[in-house]
Amino acid sequence: MIISVMVTGSPVSQQSARTALSFCEAALAAGHQLYRVFFYEDGVYIGSSLTVSPQDERNINADWSAFVQKHQLDAVICVASALKRGVLNENEATRYEKSASNLAAGFDISGLGQWVDACLNSDRVVNFGA
Secondary structure: OEEEEEEOOOOOOOOHHHHHHHHHHHHHHOOOEEEEEEEOHHHHHHHEOOOOOOOOOOOHHHHHHHHHHHOOOOEEEEHHHHHHHOOOOHHHHHHOOOOOOOEOOOEEEEOOHHHHHHHHOOOEEEEEOO
16 A cells, blocks of 8 residues: 655644554554655655754654665655744855755745645555544
């Protein structure tokens, strides 16, 4: 089965990002294909490389980054949501004359068209939100 996942909940105040990661790990282990993981609204904070977790907590941002790189997944951060929340790749930082970028390894920034494409090319879509 081909599955696409949308994550809309904040990784710091909600469980949805952790649950989505567990779901994606289980889906791959069961032999399913992840077409795309799309981070939208507060879910885009997963793509920030500047978060620091307390030592006694799991670093969900680092876990997601490692997971998408390990499995070479298409992990997309919504550009409109990212810009509003200060998550920028090098191109967006240059475009908006910001001094730095902070998009974590393994993620791309793109628009909602990527989510529409994912919906059209997947057997199932699953949303993990607030």
